[in-house]
């Protein structure tokens with residue numbers, strides 16, 4: 001992997017953000033010669049990334065890039081591309097490169113940092129970053145460039161990174177106790193017969209971060225069980241994830257079975273989603289549900305659930321009939 005750190009120039013505000021110091025301190029250090037810089041034609045100061053990192057080390061300041069040494073520059077460029085352009089190609093290439101070097105901990109840490117980056121929307125990270133990365137993992141595997149074991153490792157690493165993005169799980173191993181009583185309730189899982197779980201995990205994390213209490217059922221769940229748990233928890237929302245292995249009749253069957261179990265006293269909305277290929281959502285019957293979404297994007301899910309809750313009045317409980 002090339003190390004382009006000497007080619008990356010940062011503005012004083014970027015150095016300040018990276019080091020966690022005030023921009024005026026950066027300016028002072030450049031004036032004092034403690035931090036070398038060059039000036040643009042417009043008279044702005046620019047500092048090489050490797051200079052900024054060397055100064056941070058001299059000052060005993062740690063940055064989020066430290067664990068990635070000697071690939072800080074690659075990480076920086078990947079972050080910049082994702083946050084400024086909404087493009088995750090570098091994030092994906094760097095993740096695959098960590099994977100092929102056996103640096104799975106770094107890969108997980110990297111994805112976690114991208115996922116929690118304040119300027120990268122979580123929906124975009126999931127819909128484009130994670131999904132695109134796993135599509136590339138599949139292609140690499142199909143092309144014989146990744147072993148089955150490496151594909152499994154990639155899934156495990158992504159899963160761990162996603163789990164760490166659950167609210168309150170960033171630092172400790174357990175969720176922070178909160179007032180979960182008042183939160184709207186959702187049930188999330190993967191369609192029966194299907195082991196592809198990262199999509200459902202993406203949905204779970206998105207909903208939890210948006211204030212839902214989620215009952216997560218994992219992979220390969222019979223449709224009837226979604227109905228049983230919805231009723232037991234009086235959930236406001238049921239989300240079922242499908243992989244490309246599923247076809248239109250699978251979705252139609254899910255709607256039919258859930259429709260048979262539906263009790264209007266405990267209304268809920270149903271979201272069916274995943275990598276659905278050319279499938280036309282219009283071919284899925286509406287059913288008796290309060291609302292139905294068929295989509296391949298957690299971005300869509302986010303907008304749709306917000307409108308559901310707005311309709312209820314903000315913060316309404318999933319437990320009230």
Ligand code: B12
Nearest residue numbers: 127134135138194195196197198199241244245273274275
């Ligand atoms: C990892 C993987 C596996 C892992 C899964 C491990 C795990 N615990 O998840 C393992 C190794 C178990 C596996 C097994 C198989 N796999 Co596989 N697998 C993949 C791979 C590489 C990545 C899938 C993934 O994780 N994507 C990342 C997630 C985040 O994306 P996503 O699921 O699409 O979710 C996103 C959206 O769809 C959306 N979303 C998801 N759910 C929901 C729900 C709602 C409500 C909403 C709104 C949105 C939403 O949000 C997410 C973020 O954008 C894909 C390749 C690919 N191109 O996808 C193949 C792939 C899906 N697998 C495939 C196949 C064939 C299989 C096997 C049959 C292989 C075999 N011969 O055994 C088995 C089937 C096992 C089974 N019974 O399900 C094929 C399916 C092709 C097809 N049309 O049938 C693929 C496409 C590979 C290929 N090109 O051939 N696989």
